[in-house]
Structures are given as C-alpha cells and as structure tokens.
Amino acid sequence: MSDEFESATAEVPKGWYPMPDGRQRYWDGVRWTENFTTQPPTHQKLEKRHRNLVLLGWALGILVVVILGVAVVRILHLESQQQQIYDQIRRDIDNVRP
Structure with missing residues (x-):
C-alpha cells in the first residue's frame, strides 16, 4: 500500500x-x-494580470463604441439642424419673392 x-x-x-x-x-x-x-505564486499573479488586462481591453472597447455612437448621433443631429435651417431659408426666400 x-x-x-x-x-x-x-x-x-x-x-x-x-x-x-x-x-x-x-x-x-x-x-x-x-x-x-499568503501571496499567490507568480503564475497566479500573471493570470490575474492577464484577466485584468482583458477586462481593461473590454472596458476600453466599450468606451470607444460609446464615443463613436455619440459622435455619429451628434453629426446626424447637426445635419438635421442644418437641413431645418436650409428649409427655413428657402421658405423665407419664397415668401419674399413677388
């Protein structure tokens, strides 16, 4: 045995x-x-660091997507405002014509 x-x-x-x-x-x-x-061995520290870097990468990726989304919405909103101003100018011009 x-x-x-x-x-x-x-x-x-x-x-x-x-x-x-x-x-x-x-x-x-x-x-x-x-x-x-009480401290983990080196390979566990590396695994923890890797996990933290992966989480940081995901967080930064999400942040980039949110920033790009906000930028696209803002650009579309500005284009909409420009179109409204353009339409108002056209109406004003049409109202001034004899």
Missing part, C-alpha cells in the same frame, strides 16, 4: 498549493514543507 501512495504522490509536481485556510503551502515533490505564504 505504501508503494501505491508513494507513486501517487511522486506524480504531483513541486509547487505552491492552496490550503483550506486561504494560505499556500509548498509541496517539494515528496512531502509538504513548512513554507507557507
């Missing part, structure tokens, strides 16, 4: 693993060490 246990634990790679209390503990490939940390 100990051979099965040793072969099973030998397959687990060295590294930091989460503990139930939220801390991390280091597995040296053979046994648990007395090394604990």
Whole structure:
C-alpha cells in the first residue's frame, strides 16, 4: 500500500498549493514543507494580470463604441439642424419673392 501512495504522490509536481485556510503551502515533490505564504505564486499573479488586462481591453472597447455612437448621433443631429435651417431659408426666400 505504501508503494501505491508513494507513486501517487511522486506524480504531483513541486509547487505552491492552496490550503483550506486561504494560505499556500509548498509541496517539494515528496512531502509538504513548512513554507507557507499568503501571496499567490507568480503564475497566479500573471493570470490575474492577464484577466485584468482583458477586462481593461473590454472596458476600453466599450468606451470607444460609446464615443463613436455619440459622435455619429451628434453629426446626424447637426445635419438635421442644418437641413431645418436650409428649409427655413428657402421658405423665407419664397415668401419674399413677388
């Protein structure tokens, strides 16, 4: 039975693993060490940074779409106002003609 246990634990790679209390503990490939940390290992920091960058990218993308949408609506509104002014000038000119 100990051979099965040793072969099973030998397959687990060295590294930091989460503990139930939220801390991390280091597995040296053979046994648990007395090394604990509250900070995630480097790969988790990179994953968190990547996730934050993805969220930032989405937020910036949405912001660009909103700004472009507002710009298009504003341009269309200005064109509509110009058309109304043009139509008013035409009516005024038609009213002045004998």
